[in-house]
Amino acid sequence: MLAAAPQPQPARRSQAKHRAILRAAVAAVADGRFADVTIDAIALRAGVGKQTIYRWWPSKPALYVEVYADLVPPDLLSVDCGSARANLEEVLGRLFRRLTETPAGAILAGLLALAQTDPAAKAAITDGLVIGRRHLIQDPLRSAVARGEIDPAFDADWAAETITARTWHAVLLAPDRLTPEFARRLVAETLR
Amino acid sequence: MLAAAPQPQPARRSQAKHRAILRAAVAAVADGRFADVTIDAIALRAGVGKQTIYRWWPSKPALYVEVYADLVPPDLLSVDCGSARANLEEVLGRLFRRLTETPAGAILAGLLALAQTDPAAKAAITDGLVIGRRHLIQDPLRSAVARGEIDPAFDADWAAETITARTWHAVLLAPDRLTPEFARRLVAETLR
Amino acid sequence: MLAAAPQPQPARRSQAKHRAILRAAVAAVADGRFADVTIDAIALRAGVGKQTIYRWWPSKPALYVEVYADLVPPDLLSVDCGSARANLEEVLGRLFRRLTETPAGAILAGLLALAQTDPAAKAAITDGLVIGRRHLIQDPLRSAVARGEIDPAFDADWAAETITARTWHAVLLAPDRLTPEFARRLVAETLR
Amino acid sequence: MLAAAPQPQPARRSQAKHRAILRAAVAAVADGRFADVTIDAIALRAGVGKQTIYRWWPSKPALYVEVYADLVPPDLLSVDCGSARANLEEVLGRLFRRLTETPAGAILAGLLALAQTDPAAKAAITDGLVIGRRHLIQDPLRSAVARGEIDPAFDADWAAETITARTWHAVLLAPDRLTPEFARRLVAETLR
């Protein structure tokens, strides 16, 4: 599973509130820009006191790491279509669709921005979004190497990082480019 | 071409103040974190009224686009060492040195963050840092193709974008990785 | 009736902060000139955020109308010494003492000045300081007429307005003249 | 003549500019509220550099004391209609007309306000508007006493001050009351 679930579920925490807050957080980003979302606005929208949010998440980035994990659940990205190429294309296709069709893309961009602002956020994001999820790209490549489908000299981790870097580059500057065509090209260049 | 056109200014602007502000802006980042830099703090440090800053730059990102262009002047990155590999290694080496040895790296990261916050900033950054500077990476690759040094099917622009994406990825998450070794590896993988 | 209705407040306002702000506002005028008093300075002195002042008063004049009402409480000026002359002399004596021995005089002068600047202030001041308090001068005169102590043709309201006008004239230009002697003369001329 | 002409007419001062500035100052008040008039606005309107205004007048109140003297020239208020009552009514009638039909009333109110802000302004105003002009009200009363038209015990100066106080009171709070009827009543009550 993923980083962002540090809550020890103390005695009488309301699951309903928890979900209401996550839902409100998604809706708030869908409505405006990520950077304009305030904790107050989420609280208002969720019909919840501000304190109730701060009780369970230390900060806005921590909350949104969990929201992101909800919107792009890792198991959605675990596929097996037979070949490295097919697997990667499927993974990236699903990821890009999530990033463009839900607020996940805006949230990812916003989180990368917040990571520059807040060192605690940087750690949470590094753990939750980099370390915690890079295997999703690495695995198809690594197993293709292991199966002998790809040249054993191929550096799967370097390639995975290139894919991540290009994805994030697009998320940050040109989310429109996150198309199936871009996914195909990315895989093709990687495997060349 | 140039990143942020330096002086389309309306005539009698004080060059001394202009420089003092840029210098103060650099110093402010060197002293603290980019996100913590305040316009007031820059004004104070430059011995200048806040209004004098707002008179010439609409916002903090606009100011820092110019600061970045000052710290990493494009002509610093125009070299000709004979081969594509040598040129690229030299360009990236110089760039990485600037990004790590001056506040330029922190500024670039901060600007990418602000681009997520402020649509005007996004435009300024896209124009100034992407469109205005991508030729610095593209040119060595394109001319290598033109000279027949590289396979004519090689897509120089795609490769340049990969280099940029990986560089920015490192700037955002792990500036320590911007080493000469990383530059060499990046060039090697690109030209493989 | 009262000048500025003190607490139509929405419930859980901190009375301690309220009082601290009023106290700081008085002290700030006592320390410097009314026009030099800053909302920031009052906030600082009261150990309060600026927003806490703006939350409860729309502007500096609104705040000082309440401060004035605190410094010169109307019931202080309700006396009954037997005769119109005695009553008026007592009322004006107390008023003048308040105006000269506390910052009330400076505040009154400042408020009259602000009324020229800010239409909202003008309304607040007209309501709070003119309409709300003129009965303090009118009443002794009116009841003297009613009791037959003064000629029934005497226009108590005109006389009250003359007293107010002369008092304010002195407050604005020569606060030193607000002496017991001036009070006696004013009453004598009025009742002649 | 009046206070506000401290200018030693240095060498090449332009009378045309001087008049343009005074005219612009009047027009600026006529257009908006006195408190909103800025020196910049007057300069702009007069087609003059800001410095040119500051060269000849130390501050906005100093400028407007001269403007006021221009709008309500003292000789306009020197009349002789035969009786104290007639003289006073004529003087007050003309004064009230000036105060209501030109920006003079707004300027007077504004100056009284500025006098509370700026000690230098207070001196200028006391000299220019009180000491320099009170004889206009005193004279008709004093000469009536001298001529035996009024009881020799009548205190002309006290009465003049009452008239001034009531006039200013109206200027500050209710300029609409400056009617011929008010002038008659004021004279009648004074001479009773």
Add this chain to the structure above:
DNA sequence: TGGTAATCGAGACGGTACGTCCCGTCTTAAG
């Protein structure tokens, strides 16, 4: 089933930076 303690909504609070406004002074270039 009533007592009691944590959790909740609401929102006041101290604080900090914002970007704007105007002051009165200083600088520049044109006449």
Add this chain to the structure above:
DNA sequence: CTTAAGACGGGACGTACCGTCTCGATTACCA
């Protein structure tokens, strides 16, 4: 040398959120 134009340092403004805090009212466990 004076002028208009306007840049400049300075400083208060009123706003927006932050993250903390204090209130009762509600809620859900436990006696």
